[in-house]
Amino acid sequence: MFEEAWFQSSLLDVDTPETVGALGTTVERVRLTDGAWVDLRRGWISGADELFARLMETVPWRAERRKMYERIVDVPRLLCFYADGEPLPDPLLTEARATLDHHYAPELGEPFTTAGLCLYRDGKDSVAWHGDTIGRGSSQDTMVAILSLGTPRTLALRPRNGAAPPLRYEVGHGDLLVMGGSCQRTWEHAVPKSARPLGPRISVQFRPRGVR
Numbered sequence: 001m002f003e004e005a006w007f008q009s010s011l012l013d014v015d016t017p018e019t020v021g022a023l024g025t026t027v028e029r030v031r032l033t034d035g036a037w038v039d040l041r042r043g044w045i046s047g048a049d050e051l052f053a054r055l056m057e058t059v060p061w062r063a064e065r066r067k068m069y070e071r072i073v074d075v076p077r078l079l080c081f082y083a084d085g086e087p088l089p090d091p092l093l094t095e096a097r098a099t100l101d102h103h104y105a106p107e108l109g110e111p112f113t114t115a116g117l118c119l120y121r122d123g124k125d126s127v128a129w130h131g132d133t134i135g136r137g138s139s140q141d142t143m144v145a146i147l148s149l150g151t152p153r154t155l156a157l158r159p160r161n162g163a164a165p166p167l168r169y170e171v172g173h174g175d176l177l178v179m180g181g182s183c184q185r186t187w188e189h190a191v192p193k194s195a196r197p198l199g200p201r202i203s204v205q206f207r208p209r210g211v212r
């Protein structure tokens with residue numbers, strides 16, 4: 001139902017063939033404080049309408065509940081996690097990951113092995129301020145590469161020490177944003193709720209083993 005609304009308002013690129021673009025010099029790096037950085041590659045995947053539709057359809061999206069401040073609350077987005085060694089839900093994501101590995105392996109020193117998928121059904125879905133610090137990201141430099149599909153949303157970043165104002169990146173259909181260096185432990189990120197009626201967004205987070 002909600003995907004129809006999004007397609008009616010977009011029909012962005014139905015005639016464009018699905019392509020995972022090159023990275024190389026198309027990636028723009030923004031250096032943050034404390035050894036954190038963000039890479040941006042707008043329009044990395046073109047012709048991604050069909051990919052979006054396939055993921056909506058084929059991923060076994062799950063609602064989760066979590067304990068927060070002594071209460072059990074609904075997680076405000078749907079989730080699906082592909083562990084190390086599990087096949088990704090779409091061949092285009094496998095190709096995207098191979099392209100990331102080719103570009104980042106020299107700097108990262110290891111491949112991206114897991115994929116976390118989030119579905120933000122509308123503007124009320126969100127992720128609160130956090131760093132991906134469940135695993136090694138709490139103590140080591142690492143990378144988290146995020147592919148955005150569907151409705152553009154704001155990905156906000158702020159330093160944990162409060163020394164700089166938050167940054168806001170509008171991440172759109174087919175865009176790649178990579179958080180690197182110390183970003184998970186020295187900065188936090190969030191996808192804030194929006195008061196505007198928004199269509200759905202899918203985010204695919206590629207992470208190395210042991211980063212969560």
Ligand SMILES: O=C(O)CCC(=O)C(=O)O
Nearest residue numbers: 118127132146155191203
């Ligand atoms: O949706 C996004 O782009 C970010 C998701 C995120 O930060 C997470 O799942 O850890």
Ligand SMILES: [Fe+2]
Nearest residue numbers: 130131132189
């Ligand atoms: Fe995160």
